[in-house]
Amino acid sequence: MVTGMKPEVWREMGLSDEEYAAAAARLGRELNYLETGIFAVMWSEHCSYKTSKTVLRRFPTEGPQVLQGPGENAGIIDIGDGFGVAFKMESHNHPSAIEPYQGAATGVGGILRDIFTMGARPVAVLDALRFGPLTEAGNKTLLRGVVQGIGGYGNSIGIPTVGGDLYFDPAFSGNPLVNVMAAGILRHEDIAAGAARGAGNPVMIVGARTGRDGIHGATFASVELTAESESRRSAVQVGDPFMEKLLMEACLELIRAGVVIGIQDMGAAGLTCSAAEMAGRGGSGIELDLALVPRRETGMTPYEIMLSESQERMLVVPRAGSEAQVEEVFRRWGLEAATIGRVTDDGLLRLRERETVVAEIPVAALTDEAPVYERPAAEPAYIAGLRAADLSGLRLRLSPAETLLALLQNPTIASKSWVYRQYDHQVGTNTVELPGGDAAVLRVRGTTRGIALTTDCNSRLTYMDPFYGGAWAVTEAAQNIVCAGARPLGVTDCLNFGNPEHPEIFWQFEQACAGVTAACLALATPVTGGNVSFYNETPAGPIYPTPMIGMVGVLDDIDRRCPAVFPAGGEKIFLLGSVEGLLAGSEYASMFENPVAGALPPLNLPGLKKRLDFILAAQERRLLSAAHDITEGGFAVALTEMAAGTGARVDLPPGEILPALFGEGPGRFILTAAAGAEAELKALAAAWEQPLAWVGETGGEELSISLGGADALRLTRARCRAAYGNALAALMR
Amino acid sequence: MKIGIVRFPGSNCETDCLEAWRVMGAAADMLWHQETSVRGYDLIVLPGGFSYGDYLRTGAIARFSPIMADVIRHAREGGLVWGICNGFQILTECGLLPGALLRNAGLSFICAPQFLRVEKAAPPFTGAYAPGQVICLPINHGEGNYCIDAAGRRELEEEGRVVFRYVTAEGAADAAGNPNGSAGNIAGIVNRAGNVLGMMPHPERAVENLTGGEDGRGLFRSLLSAGRERHGHRDET
Numbered sequence: 001m002v003t004g005m006k007p008e009v010w011r012e013m014g015l016s017d018e019e020y021a022a023a024a025a026r027l028g029r030e031l032n033y034l035e036t037g038i039f040a041v042m043w044s045e046h047c048s049y050k051t052s053k054t055v056l057r058r059f060p061t062e063g064p065q066v067l068q069g070p071g072e073n074a075g076i077i078d079i080g081d082g083f084g085v086a087f088k089m090e091s092h093n094h095p096s097a098i099e100p101y102q103g104a105a106t107g108v109g110g111i112l113r114d115i116f117t118m119g120a121r122p123v124a125v126l127d128a129l130r131f132g133p134l135t136e137a138g139n140k141t142l143l144r145g146v147v148q149g150i151g152g153y154g155n156s157i158g159i160p161t162v163g164g165d166l167y168f169d170p171a172f173s174g175n176p177l178v179n180v181m182a183a184g185i186l187r188h189e190d191i192a193a194g195a196a197r198g199a200g201n202p203v204m205i206v207g208a209r210t211g212r213d214g215i216h217g218a219t220f221a222s223v224e225l226t227a228e229s230e231s232r233r234s235a236v237q238v239g240d241p242f243m244e245k246l247l248m249e250a251c252l253e254l255i256r257a258g259v260v261i262g263i264q265d266m267g268a269a270g271l272t273c274s275a276a277e278m279a280g281r282g283g284s285g286i287e288l289d290l291a292l293v294p295r296r297e298t299g300m301t302p303y304e305i306m307l308s309e310s311q312e313r314m315l316v317v318p319r320a321g322s323e324a325q326v327e328e329v330f331r332r333w334g335l336e337a338a339t340i341g342r343v344t345d346d347g348l349l350r351l352r353e354r355e356t357v358v359a360e361i362p363v364a365a366l367t368d369e370a371p372v373y374e375r376p377a378a379e380p381a382y383i384a385g386l387r388a389a390d391l392s393g394l395r396l397r398l399s400p401a402e403t404l405l406a407l408l409q410n411p412t413i414a415s416k417s418w419v420y421r422q423y424d425h426q427v428g429t430n431t432v433e434l435p436g437g438d439a440a441v442l443r444v445r446g447t448t449r450g451i452a453l454t455t456d457c458n459s460r461l462t463y464m465d466p467f468y469g470g471a472w473a474v475t476e477a478a479q480n481i482v483c484a485g486a487r488p489l490g491v492t493d494c495l496n497f498g499n500p501e502h503p504e505i506f507w508q509f510e511q512a513c514a515g516v517t518a519a520c521l522a523l524a525t526p527v528t529g530g531n532v533s534f535y536n537e538t539p540a541g542p543i544y545p546t547p548m549i550g551m552v553g554v555l556d557d558i559d560r561r562c563p564a565v566f567p568a569g570g571e572k573i574f575l576l577g578s579v580e581g582l583l584a585g586s587e588y589a590s591m592f593e594n595p596v597a598g599a600l601p602p603l604n605l606p607g608l609k610k611r612l613d614f615i616l617a618a619q620e621r622r623l624l625s626a627a628h629d630i631t632e633g634g635f636a637v638a639l640t641e642m643a644a645g646t647g648a649r650v651d652l653p654p655g656e657i658l659p660a661l662f663g664e665g666p667g668r669f670i671l672t673a674a675a676g677a678e679a680e681l682k683a684l685a686a687a688w689e690q691p692l693a694w695v696g697e698t699g700g701e702e703l704s705i706s707l708g709g710a711d712a713l714r715l716t717r718a719r720c721r722a723a724y725g726n727a728l729a730a731l732m733r
Numbered sequence: 734m735k736i737g738i739v740r741f742p743g744s745n746c747e748t749d750c751l752e753a754w755r756v757m758g759a760a761a762d763m764l765w766h767q768e769t770s771v772r773g774y775d776l777i778v779l780p781g782g783f784s785y786g787d788y789l790r791t792g793a794i795a796r797f798s799p800i801m802a803d804v805i806r807h808a809r810e811g812g813l814v815w816g817i818c819n820g821f822q823i824l825t826e827c828g829l830l831p832g833a834l835l836r837n838a839g840l841s842f843i844c845a846p847q848f849l850r851v852e853k854a855a856p857p858f859t860g861a862y863a864p865g866q867v868i869c870l871p872i873n874h875g876e877g878n879y880c881i882d883a884a885g886r887r888e889l890e891e892e893g894r895v896v897f898r899y900v901t902a903e904g905a906a907d908a909a910g911n912p913n914g915s916a917g918n919i920a921g922i923v924n925r926a927g928n929v930l931g932m933m934p935h936p937e938r939a940v941e942n943l944t945g946g947e948d949g950r951g952l953f954r955s956l957l958s959a960g961r962e963r964h965g966h967r968d969e970t
Contacts, residue, residue: 151842155875156783158745242743242786334742422842424873427781429749429937429944443943445752558943 013040041269075528086120089181091533100145113265119192120184132173156241161423162440195281280367288341378503389597414727450558452486459544470515477551486553493530498542522605569699581663650696654708734960736761746781753937779820792822821931832881838914857959870934879915897921
């Protein structure tokens with residue numbers, strides 16, 4: 001082995017001097033070039049979670065519904081009748097910032113592999129996106145490319161993109177967030193594992209051939225974006241959804257055939273990470289002959305083979321003797337399967353090039369023994385200033401009607417149909433609630449059940465108060481799941497933050513995660529897995545902290561689903577929760593006052609849990625015909641969103657007009673009672689001690705709101721819906 | 734009626750078709766693209782998706798699949814062939830139907846409910862609809878802009894071979910009702926013999942109220958009754 005590594009080499013690869021010294025001490029010798037590269041990617045933030053681990057450990061991860069918690073390729077929760085949902089969310093922020101189409105497309109490809117690796121057939125994709133304002137041409141180009149990339153991959157492979165969310169804020173200019181969640185359905189007995197077990201079992205690489213693309217993708221994801229990032233475009237992989245479709249069908253067929261001991265996709269750090277993680281989970285070793293890896297380019301070095309992030313590849317450990325069966329399945333799908341090594345019992349990752357050993361590293365040194373850092377945390381100076389701001393003097397600057405029309409055209413609030421029209425959201429014919437509502441709802445074939453899926457996070461609120469933001473992301477997700485008629489079951493997260501080496505960023509991270517923890521505990525929705533994306537910074541500064549939450553819920557009976565739009569005229573409208581909402585951090589404040597300021601009162605999590613349980617109880621009794629939570633833009637916007645097919649006339653109880661119409665905040669809902677169910681709904685609310693007020697009736701072609709009998713606004717439904725429906729497409733023209 | 738659904742690598746609506754037939758009370762077989770005979774089948778369905786990744790051009794590679802030679806033979810002998818979305822693209826590529834499907838006029842992929850007018854309500858595909866009936870089916874394509882030269886277009890119209898046209902909710906086949914720029918708002922056509930239908934909308938996504946309505950059922954019902962007739966004749970001879 002060649003030794004005598006130079007500091008420039010390991011530093012360029014992303015290892016600190018201390019980390020290199022620790023690796024050399026662990027091996028008792030100098031590392032060669034390949035070994036240095038392997039340590040560098042396995043100990044990168046992206047693969048090792050070295051900065052976040054101590055915080056992530058505090059998430060609640062257990063519950064009777066959890067079939068697979070964190071640590072595998074995806075979490076799995078039980079939805080009853082012998083079925084489970086595998087789900088996970090991941091970021092592809094950095095690649096999408098410099099190559100939006102491929103960055104987003106490979107984000108979809110990667111997360112889908114995580115799902116079918118578990119033995120689940122993917123049934124849905126959701127995309128949670130954050131961009132800078134569309135008034136900047138660069139952000140428009142990024143959004144267009146990302147949406148096309150997600151659609152291009154998801155549509156081709158035939159998995160519907162059923163939901164997600166999209167916010168705009170200057171904090172994301174040049175560093176968009178592209179978080180993709182996927183969910184799959186499986187029977188309990190078909191759960192597969194990403195572990196290599198049984199010395200002598202073969203290790204096979206299946207799917208696409210290995211090329212030079214994407215080398216250093218994991219390292220690239222672990223630094224800030226700079227003016228030079230453009231030159232790292234080669235670190236972005238190129239996706240081939242057609243190849244992945246074949247790979248998915250072949251892998252699912254193989255798992256069902258019962259010959260697979262372990263299977264894992266190759267994502268960040270390619271063969272290095274998949275081999276090390278599979279051996280680590282199995283408590284085994286792995287020996288590979290790199291000369292046997294099918295390549296699409298000549299002259300590749302062992303380093304390039306191990307670090308390649310070529311897409312659409314999997315590592316499979318089948319039972320010894322079943323190699324021919326594996327090859328046959330893949331051949332039928334037009335794919336290659338090659339045996340490149342075997343499982344050992346010596347706990348080493350040993351790489352050979354024919355007879356020559358080119359690297360030998362204890363697996364544990366790469367996985368369990370990766371460095372763990374306790375970063376210093378310090379409250380940023382801006383926090384105190386924000387909290388001290390007094391918003392009590394805020395008054396409407398325009399008429400209520402003009403204010404509502406302006407908010408409806410704010411692209412964060414406006415209809416996202418420009419986006420989801422470009423996604424196949426129906427393939428598979430399981431999609432029951434189409435995009436545009438609170439949560440996507442899919443049926444589960446072979447049962448009476450359905451699942452509800454959503455992604456949520458308000459980044460601005462998280463910037464103002466990270467604990468609040470983390471807790472609110474979980475709560476808002478639960479509000480959306482419950483509105484759709486489903487019981488929240490579990491959470492996946494995608495934690496997007498700036499550079500954690502800055503104590504202020506690490507404080508945001510700790511606080512936001514503590515908020516997520518508190519809400520997950522209160523709402524009994526354990527975290528089953530997720531992803532951390534640090535270093536989301538441009539020269540202009542860090543992004544707003546964004547602990548994105550993906551949540552899954554179950555409907556025992558799909559017929560109990562509840563729409564987020566008024567089903568017909570003549571229905572009684574109820575307000576559940578306080579009349580006046582919060583202005584601090586609201587879209588109104590950000591649009592008209594621009595103070596990202598004000599104190600956020602602590603969330604009453606037990607109270608919110610009780611409110612959600614009340615809504616579920618009402619749905620169980622079939623007392624509701626529609627339900628929608630009041631979030632961005634407040635009551636007036638929520639009412640317009642519900643008025644997709646009919647108008648409404650509402651008289652709210654007396655209150656201040658600005659917070660009543662445009663205030664936000666938790667635990668506020670608009671409900672309509674099912675025909676003849678008003679009395680029972682009111683009685684149930686009284687029994688549950690819930691503030692439920694009858695405020696109006698659906699019908700007509702107008703939206704009219706008064707407050708304590710005094711007219712506040714009156715607009716035609718057509719005008720409101722046109723403002724809401726056309727704004728995003730007009731901005732993207 | 735014996736129904737075969739061809740599964741090309743990259744097809745992704747084949748299972749949806751199978752399920753739709755099941756919902757309509759009929760069984761269908763999945764046929765692998767490498768098979769070389771479709772003998773014994775009354776109806777061959779070419780499903781939606783991205784066969785061979787739609788690389789090169791939509792449907793351009795699928796037409797060379799081993800099974801396609803026999804699908805063409807089956808069609809020439811009067812057997813029923815139904816191409817949906819990517820299946821329509823394959824049918825134009827292999828010459829069973831005239832014209833071509835280009836990128837949507839707006840250049841964007843479109844997934845949305847779309848109103849259609851049934852222009853030809855006749856067996857074997859559309860006998861269950863009323864002439865001029867307006868129905869709503871999902872469309873889901875990036876390349877659905879039907880293009881044909883003037884002479885070919887005149888022929889289609891004069892011979893009454895336009896089966897579906899994109900329209901507004903009120904049934905107008907104008908620019909407002911045209912989602913993708915198709916010539917004459919054409920959404921589906923048949924060959925001269927009337928036994929090969931190609932259409933861009935997805936009726937298999939519209940057979941259940943739970944997941945997209947029931948406006949697609951008419952096609953399945955028509956084909957099932959056509960199958961009964963055919964078998965009736967066959968039994969007599």
